[in-house]
Amino acid sequence: MVGSLLRLLVCFQHNPLDYLFSDPLRHWLNGSRLFHPDIMGMSDPILYQIYVFILRGLTGDNRHLVALACGILSVIMPWTYYKAGRELGSSRNSALVVWALIAWTPSLFTIYHYVAIETILLPLIGLSLWMTGRFMRRDSLVSWLGAVFCWTLACLAKATVAPLATVCLLYCWRAKSWRIKYAATGLLLGIMLLLPNALRTRHYLGFFAPLGNS
Numbered sequence: 116m117v118g119s120l121l122r123l124l125v126c127f128q129h130n131p132l133d134y135l136f137s138d139p140l141r142h143w144l145n146g147s148r149l150f151h152p153d154i155m156g157m158s159d160p161i162l163y164q165i166y167v168f169i170l171r172g173l174t175g176d177n178r179h180l181v182a183l184a185c186g187i188l189s190v191i192m193p194w195t196y197y198k199a200g201r202e203l204g205s206s207r208n209s210a211l212v213v214w215a216l217i218a219w220t221p222s223l224f225t226i227y228h229y230v231a232i233e234t235i236l237l238p239l240i241g242l243s244l245w246m247t248g249r250f251m252r253r254d255s256l257v258s259w260l261g262a263v264f265c266w267t268l269a270c271l272a273k274a275t276v277a278p279l280a281t282v283c284l285l286y287c288w289r290a291k292s293w294r295i296k297y298a299a300t301g302l303l304l305g306i307m308l309l310l311p312n313a314l315r316t317r318h319y320l321g322f323f324a325p326l327g328n329s
Contacts, residue, residue, distance in 0.1 A: 119218060123186035141155055157328065162268060243268075266284060312324075
């Protein structure tokens with residue numbers, strides 16, 4: 116609880132709007148240019164641009180509201196790994212230790228001082244691992260699609276997550292029954308999520324780059 120409170124308060128002490136330079140400034144401007152991107156906006160991953168667009172629209176660039184939103188993300192992030200640990204078989208105490216260690220790791224809360232892709236990537240990976248564990252336990256179509264949905268969002272946040280997503284989803288798929296049904300529905304959902312930015316990059320860049328042009 117103390118770690119979570121610290122994670123929230125430091126976002127007000129070190130407001131992300133006070134560090135708008137280099138990459139954070141680029142991401143901040145990408146959010147305002149979502150529908151009229153420049154070359155950097157077309158090359159960067161799309162999901163964080165959507166997040167910044169929504170954040171700026173809801174907060175009106177109010178520094179206190181921006182700090183609150185970043186603080187809430189910072190608090191949620193370690194909790195997702197606690198939930199992932201529980202779903203993947205860890206005891207409650209072991210999962211709580213993981214939560215506390217992540218909450219107090221300096222680099223994992225100072226990143227929330229900045230407008231950075233990792234601020235949504237880190238909780239998305241935790242959420243994806245959580246959904247992976249849930250599918251392994253439940254073996255249902257809904258839980259499978261939940262895992263595919265979360266891992267695809269994580270890939271849309273940063274392409275370097277794709278190998279981890281592939282390993283987790285392939286492991287789940289091989290370990291369960293109804294493989295053809297799961298493969299077909301998972302592929303369809305993945306295409307639906309990737310297609311909009313694939314078409315967007317095709318229009319502006321001349322080629323398909325659904326995960327960005329690294």
